[in-house]
Amino acid sequence: MKIAIEELAGCSGCTIAVLDLHEMLLDILAEAEIVYSPVIMDVKEPPEDIDIAFVTGAVRNEENRERLEKIRKRSKTLVALGTCACYGGVSGLSMLSSNEDIFSCVYREAATTKPDGVIPTDVPPFLYRAFAVGDLVKIDYYVTGCPPKEAFLRDLIPAMVSGNTLELSRKSVCSECDRKMGQVENWTLKRRHEGVPDREHCLLGQGYLCLGSVTFGRCGASCPKNNIPCHGCNGPSLDILREPCRDIYGMMVRRISDLTDKPQKEVEKELYDVAHTMYAFTIGSLIMEDKENSKIRDLVKERSR
């Protein structure tokens, strides 16, 4: 069994998540051989006959796209590992501005750069947008998570390596959360730094924008359990993914409205910074952008003018 891990536009966190199998890694290495993984080994190019390749990161520049096409050709099974590969991840946020504006900001407008700073040209050029890997090549399996959690990979990777299938949870983050709903009265939306949430009740019910109900689970609801509202880093929940007319923003508005008896129009007035609070991990995904009521198209248009 030959395994490879390819890195595109990402943070290497998904490769570290595989290393975070810790001692189990040695058992896996007894069964399988890692033939290519640039973060941990010296092999410069993926070999021809890979059984399972994991691709991490989004596609943002020409080089990412070439590498994605190469790893697809050279592997029997291709797994999109992590939210960047599945939905574009934070790299999608770069679509809020034009490429020119990004370069100008980074190389000329930062507090320590000069207005005549050089904008690199002898480098792999940017594509016009970010892509999730499934937007460009055929993907056999999607594993979401930013990064996928250790307990989940401990079930998944040994099964994949030994060619077995396994039943996995398909529920949202809320299904793994231990909070109670309680009474919701006089609801107003709070910024995340306002007040201190109580540990017992639903964060959304307390006024915090917690994306648990619209987010795919398998993370053990670790943020809500640590008194931090869910940010949606596992990507959309299955109901949103499946239904063309369902989108993260629309479902959040509907849930808040149901919870508080506020009309949806009133709820919408209270929302702020929708790009970073609701779409931080999915702007780069064509699937999410193509939803008929997706806000992504507006956000991208609005900011890149």
Place this chain on the structure above:
Amino acid sequence: MKEITISPVTRIEGHAGVRIYLNDRGEVDSAHFQVVELRGFEKFLIGASIEEAPRITPRICGICPSAHHLAAAKATDQIYGVEPPATGKKLRELLSIGQFIHSHALHFFMLAAPDFILGHDAPAEERNVIGLARHSPDLAKKAIAARKFGQRLTEAVGGKPIHPSNALPGGMSTPLTEGKRAELMTMANEALGIAREGWDLARGLLDGVDTEFGAVTTGFLGMANNGVYSTCDGPAMMLGPDGNHLGSFSGQDYTNFIEEYSEDWSYLKFARFKGGNYYRVGPLARLNIVQKMGTEHADAALAEYREWFGTLTQATLAYNLARYIEFLASCERAVQLLSDPGITGSEIRTPVGAVVNRRGVGIIEAPRGTLIHDYTVDENGIIERCNLIVATCQNNYGMDRGVEDMARRVVENGALTEGAANRIEMIIRAYDPCISCATHAIGRMPLKIECVRRT
């Protein structure tokens, strides 16, 4: 012009390459370290609410997410005009220590050590942690155990081992329970045992290695708290190339001392002191700056290190030893903090109100060096400007020049053998560059080494 490229540079975090330019006699004309990725955080954070910065910026890097998480949190404290309570601060330090233990153990044992233990001429497919597991199974098990402790500590305090979530404006979101503390204490003592035992291996690492390789003469920047090694508190101090003290900064004043520029052939910016002097950051810089580590075993190791290298060293390969001493200090500090009765206190968060200051600058030491997060916000706390200076950008010049130095030594008759290419990469690896961090500013770094013949 003939080019030799090494692509990708491997066993580093992210995407990069090396390009070597040859003259028509096949000799090295010049060489550059090239980064081929950029992700654009400084731009796409504009318009975000400032309290989202500690959640989004960890995604700059999957190896040192806690550093970004903490630097951003520190900046938000300033914007809301609050100080975390004592327990909140201790938990943040513990989070930083978890980061150092995992990252340094990863680099030392899994990314750098294979070159020294298996030899830099060992076949490429064996020169890695997997080969190490075959060659020295006990060592691999210990490396895994030490790193596991770092990640468990990060998870317990930060909520998740990768991309922690618990630091927020005014402190931390969740206290450490007594049960968790006791569990971590057992692991901390085990990790300290491994770190102490490993010093014997580490101290012999550079025996017979020419430490002049990849040499470059620069100034240094790093934090110290009254002369003692520190990752979260204290001013960042600047040293000139001879160790002369050039000044220090701890906030917005960093812009008086540091400037950045860019080159056409790399997405990675270069940082230098104003006035044009180059400097380096990270373990080598920090050990040049501190008077002591502040813990028993690390101080003993530092004394030995200084016997070999003096109180100030420019030797690039000494980064690997300096990193190990920091790993040892971090294990000791973890035991200290976990023994502190205050660590399980319930006062972890100072409530915050409206925006007090329109600008906040969070400076901390990340495993690879000084990290600066600088945010300017409007009256509602929406980010208007953002500047992120990461360690790898500050070491860019050192890596670039080190690569050229090594290329001159190993390129023969316009050709580069695989072993020689790896020696160039060893210089880069010594810095433990984090290209994901470097490209905060979008991209990929297995190294590409190219030789270009100018005709």
